[in-house]
Amino acid sequence: xxxxxxxxxxxxxxxxxxxxxxxxxxxxxxxxxxxxxxxxxxxxxxxxxxxxxxxxxxxxxxxxxxxxxxxxxxxxxxxxxxxxxxxxxxxxxx
Numbered sequence: 001x002x003x004x005x006x007x008x009x010x011x012x013x014x015x016x017x018x019x020x021x022x023x024x025x026x027x028x029x030x031x032x033x034x035x036x037x038x039x040x041x042x043x044x045x046x047x048x049x050x051x052x053x054x055x056x057x058x059x060x061x062x063x064x065x066x067x068x069x070x071x072x073x074x075x076x077x078x079x080x081x082x083x084x085x086x087x088x089x090x091x092x093x094x
Contacts, residue, residue: 001049001059002070003035009057009072024051 001009010020017035021028024047034040034048049059056075 001045001052003037005059005070005072006035006048006052009052009059012057012072012074013052013055015055020048020051023055024048 006020010017013019015023017031018028020026021031024031026044026047030040030044031048034044052072053059058073058075060071060073
């Protein structure tokens with residue numbers, strides 16, 4: 001994950017830098033340094049990437065997209081389809 005991907009992922013999720021720090025367990029200072037282009041340890045990169053992935057971000061490597069370099073996209077949201085007809089009964093009516 002590069003700096004731009006991290007920022008794009010946060011933007012897609014509507015997260016602030018503070019949100020990412022809190023959810024990943026990485027200090028705010030370290031997240032800000034990473035997004036500022038400083039080199040941080042591989043453990044930090046892994047924690048940030050895993051946190052964003054768990055929230056629904058998919059990381060696209062260079063060349064995976066038809067055009068352009070590395071990027072991100074969001075997984076499709078799971079829709080609640082409700083109960084199937086065979087699951088309906090008077091016990092769950094309403």
